[in-house]
Amino acid sequence: MSGFRFLDGSRRAVLAAGGALAVGAMLRSSFAQEAKLKIGILGSGKIGGTVGRLWATAGYPVMFSSRHPEALAGLAKEAGPSARAGTVSEAIAFGDVFLLAIPYGAVPQFGHDYAAGLKGKIVLDADNASAARDGAAVAAEVERDGIGVVSQRYLPGSRLVRAFNTLSYRILAHEANRAAPRLAIPIAGDDPEALKVATELVSAAGFDPVVVGSLKDARRIQRGNPGYGQAVSAAELKQKLGLQP
Numbered sequence: 025m026s027g028f029r030f031l032d033g034s035r036r037a038v039l040a041a042g043g044a045l046a047v048g049a050m051l052r053s054s055f056a057q058e059a060k061l062k063i064g065i066l067g068s069g070k071i072g073g074t075v076g077r078l079w080a081t082a083g084y085p086v087m088f089s090s091r092h093p094e095a096l097a098g099l100a101k102e103a104g105p106s107a108r109a110g111t112v113s114e115a116i117a118f119g120d121v122f123l124l125a126i127p128y129g130a131v132p133q134f135g136h137d138y139a140a141g142l143k144g145k146i147v148l149d150a151d152n153a154s155a156a157r158d159g160a161a162v163a164a165e166v167e168r169d170g171i172g173v174v175s176q177r178y179l180p181g182s183r184l185v186r187a188f189n190t191l192s193y194r195i196l197a198h199e200a201n202r203a204a205p206r207l208a209i210p211i212a213g214d215d216p217e218a219l220k221v222a223t224e225l226v227s228a229a230g231f232d233p234v235v236v237g238s239l240k241d242a243r244r245i246q247r248g249n250p251g252y253g254q255a256v257s258a259a260e261l262k263q264k265l266g267l268q269p
Contacts, residue, residue, distance in 0.1 A: 060084045061221070064119025066112060066134075070193035071150050072125035073099050078200050078229040080107040089115035116141040121221055123188065124179075125150040128166070129158030135178035143181035146218045148211075148225065150188040151175065152247050172212055172242030185213035185222040186242040187233075190252050200230030205257035210234045210265075212242035232258040236265060 060083060065076040068088035080086040080103035088096045088103070089112045096109035110118065116138060126134060128151045153171060155163035166174050176184045188196070190210060199207045209231040213219045219235060226233035236244055236251060244265060245251035251265050262269055 061120045061225070062118055063087070063225070064115035064122045065089060066115060066122050066124045066138075066147075067126035068096055068099060068109075069125060071188060071196070072123055074193040074197045075123055075125070075150070075188055075229055076107070077103045078196075079225065080104050082228045082230075084225075084228065085118075087115045087118045112138060113141070116145075119145070121146040121148070121225070123148045123150060125188070127151070127158055128153040129162055131175065131178050132162065135180075139179050139181065142179060145182055146215075146221050147179060147182045147184050148187040148222055149175045149179075149184055150186075152189050154247070166246065170240055170243035171246040172239030176214075176239055183213070183215040183218040184239065185211055185215070185218050186239065186245065187211040187222050187226060190245050191255060195255050196229075199255065202230070205259065206230065206232045208232050208234045208254070208256055208258040208261040210236045210245045210251050210254075210261060212236045212239060212245060214238050234258050234261050234265075234267070236267065 062085045063076070063079055065072045065086060065088045068076065068090050073088065076086050076088055083106055086103060086107045088099055088107065088109045090096060091112065093109045093111050100107045100109040116122070122142065122145060124147055131151060153163045153166040172184070172186050175186070188209060209226045211219065211222045211226060211233050212235070213222065223233040223235070236242070243249060251261065254261055254264060256264070259269065
């Protein structure tokens, strides 16, 4: 009888220990989920909507935003439980890091309205300048000075990284998380910590990040230059741009 009590007590101890481990695992999982960066999508069109969905699917809390957030309800629902919709101001208040994906002609006004709220924040800039769409003046400024430098000029104080600007939304949607070798996404920035975060988020979206240099070097991946439009692996992109393997 005493042996039976000993075995029963041992069993209870094992079950208790197992329960504690399970609870601990749940807490660690919950903490990991809570610890993920919150991402504000500033401009939720084709690029912003596509990349935001990829992050939401990967478990990152995402807020899609626009001037008309009610129109984003379907996008947020499609992206899953990690996603929601809001105004631009709400997304800036929500996010730890941001994806900017708006027509480049709107960037000067956007900077005037929101640069103060983004000061010190990491902003992944996916915008491209086109004279036909955005106006000759801003396109000429980008061509003269380089798009990374110009974007930083309009968003002073932000920790800017150029990213997700070189490929169409269709390619991003179709090629994310493909079998190795994954598609390369070039990034450029001046802030080492911002580049580290951008590297994490590019990888989380299902691509291989390739750092091409500073914001001045971002000229190499803007429209009409060698790193633009390259749907290739990281090794192939590095070779095309003469970067170290």
